[in-house]
Amino acid sequence: MRTDRRRRWVWIAAVVVGAALIAAVIAFNAMSRAQPDAGSQASSSPGPSQPTPTVTRPAPPLPTSTPLPSRSSDTMPELAPVEPTEPSDNDAGLVAEIVKMEAVQGEAVQAGDIAGPAVQFTLRIDNRSGEPVDLGLVAVNAYVGERRTPAVGLSRPGGAPFEGILRDGKSAEGVYVYNIPEKQRDDVTVTIDYRAGQPAFVFRGEVG
Structure with a gap:
């Protein structure tokens, strides 16, 4: 009689453990499907941005200096000089x-x-x-x-x-x-x- 009860409890424990294992497997599979594969993530994410090439342009030529006009130039005309005592x-x-x-x-x-x-x-x-x-x-x-x-x-x-x-x-x-x-x-x-x-x-x- 005791042997039959012991077998029954062993069988019940085995069923409970098996059910727990099945539930764990199902939960694991569900989590695996929810998370994308690391490889696909790496392939879908954009790669590092490439630096924009720098275009070197030649420097503009320096302006040539223009000499200042003299007092006798057309930009600063003068009348003929007179004595300080004359109009x-x-x-x-x-x-x-x-x-x-x-x-x-x-x-x-x-x-x-x-x-x-x-x-x-x-x-x-x-x-x-x-x-x-x-x-x-x-x-x-x-x-x-x-x-x-x-x-x-x-x-x-x-x-x-x-x-x-x-x-x-x-x-x-x-x-x-x-x-x-x-x-x-x-x-x-x-x-x-x-x-x-x-x-x-x-x-x-x-x-x-």
């Missing part, structure tokens, strides 16, 4: 002249100024051209010697540049100061540019 007429209704030259002691006020012996020029422009002239465009410069070395401009004493609009039939004055040593005053050039493209007034000779 200069541009034959277009404008007359410029140096009405006064005075030796002064230049004062250093701002950066670049050099205090020392200087010449103060009082300039006048008469307008009979039939049209207004913008004096804000006037540029006055002074040069020393044959090579026209630029003189340093000062604002004091008494500097008062041209400004405003000069109407037809009117005249205006401007005062300019330049650092010019006494021994260099025998050959000084003063220019008055009043409009781009128009010839500048030129005064050259002894000053001060």
Whole structure:
């Protein structure tokens, strides 16, 4: 009797174990089907991106330098020079002249100024051209010697540049100061540019 019960329990245990094994096999197969094959994954995934080839282009040629125009070029025309004591007429209704030259002691006020012996020029422009002239465009410069070395401009004493609009039939004055040593005053050039493209007034000779 005991032998029959023991066999029955052995048989039941075998059935339970077998069922568990079958369930494990089914679950394993289901998981294997759900996951894609590693080989197919590797074949379907894109490969590493290839670097874009760099195209080397020749560097553009360097621009050639253009020499600066000289004072006698067509871009910066000048009237024939006159003595500092004479008026200069541009034959277009404008007359410029140096009405006064005075030796002064230049004062250093701002950066670049050099205090020392200087010449103060009082300039006048008469307008009979039939049209207004913008004096804000006037540029006055002074040069020393044959090579026209630029003189340093000062604002004091008494500097008062041209400004405003000069109407037809009117005249205006401007005062300019330049650092010019006494021994260099025998050959000084003063220019008055009043409009781009128009010839500048030129005064050259002894000053001060």
